[in-house]
Amino acid sequence: MRSTSGAVAKAFSLDAFARFSYLWAHAQSLIRLHVYTTRQGSKIFTQAGQAPSSPSTPSKKVFAYSLAVAQDCSHTPQPAGPANDDLQFFKLLWNATTDVFEKMLEEANLDLEVCGWGVNGLTAGYTELQTTSAAEKTKFIVYKGRLKAALNSLPSLSSPHSSPDSGVTPHRRVFMLTKARREVNICSNMLLQQFRSEGWTIVRWYHGIAVAESWVGNLNMRQALVVTEEEVDN
Template sequence: MSATTPSSLTLPKNSEVLKNAFRMSNIERFLHLQRHAKLLVGTYGQYTTYSKTTVFARAHNPRKEYQEPTITELALSLAAAQDSLNSAQPDGPARDDLLLFQCLWEITIIVLEDILARGSLEQESFGWGIFGLSAGYIDPPANDLTIHNLFTNHKDRLHAALSSLPSLDPGRRRSEYVVSEKTQIGALVRARREIHTCGHILLHTFRQAQWRRVRWWHAIATAERWIGAFGLMPEEVPEEMPEEVHKKLYERKKTAPELSTFSFP
């Protein structure tokens, strides 16, 4: 049976969260739904599916109190939602949560496409974003080895080109491209050309499948990173986080180390 809400925490209803979301701009909606998705995982624990089914479910052992979710918990919860999306789901809280995760996924793709359409995303941020998306790529069911090898080749070439940029040297700012005896202009030109070519080939692959073959967490993490890279983070995003969660997070931050976050080099 699905977990119930811990008595110490009252979350806003998913219907209210979605109602508020559709009054916002695309980026505000993305951040709003992302925040609530984290609240759901932090409240109920890692989502899963019932054994040998694609029926979406909350954690079988509910948490007694809110805990800030780890990246692994978020990624696996979103993977369970993604794998359950096209299956019939019984009525209940888990189905409502799945709808919210789906709405988060849909706005994620809108945000990614909006940012890509601007055409001025700095090349290194573009490259690392595409590489992050490719890390979450799911091979087609046919498992054509030739197609798989071609995709892997472009992914590896993209990573090699990104890793060769001098902005990755320790102690240098990412935006600094210093040409020295060790870094020839020709090598930089080739690396940037490789990033452009391989990045757009991989992007075309994602779009061919309408983004369905990219794991949700990788897409969400990349969208969040690109929002920051473009300076599009709103100064204020409407908050619906319960006061109890604010208090718990504040107490945890005083004693707990920072959680690792998704980031590019």
């Protein structure tokens, strides 16, 4: 389990979605073994010891912390050793994560609401760069707010059991639902393009990985449903 070379070799034989899932599963196994941190006063990545919680069920905080440390150390030269091997593996996982994002952008085959909530998750992991202009910051804040508002309006608008006392006619509800879905589409795409233009470097790794995991899982479920329906038809 300590060596990551076998996992890396296998990962490159898989497609983008399967590669991400495989690397993330292996990375979780590494984090179950160790809490990663830095040497005091430096950005030298190191293994602090065994995870404080149960090895089989570390908390989200443990995963987030280890990945945050890895991200912060990712551009600093590291001494050779097991910790650096693990850091290189985490960097490979992040590359696989951005490959998922790029493929999603190219194919646009996610459910709109699933995509929108995923982008909302990415905004939670947004970090400003020193080169980020005031205009870009403002644009991000505006699109983030519009996206969240549109997403929050979808459940009530799309529900077939909306209260007749709401004062909204069925025709008006259809109009509002169409408008909200268009807003989700526009804002999601604008935010994704902003993330992409920065090479995804403005997204914290844990947030990005969590979103990629959700998106890949959603696609896998939809593909499984299609296969099942085809089997029934045949």
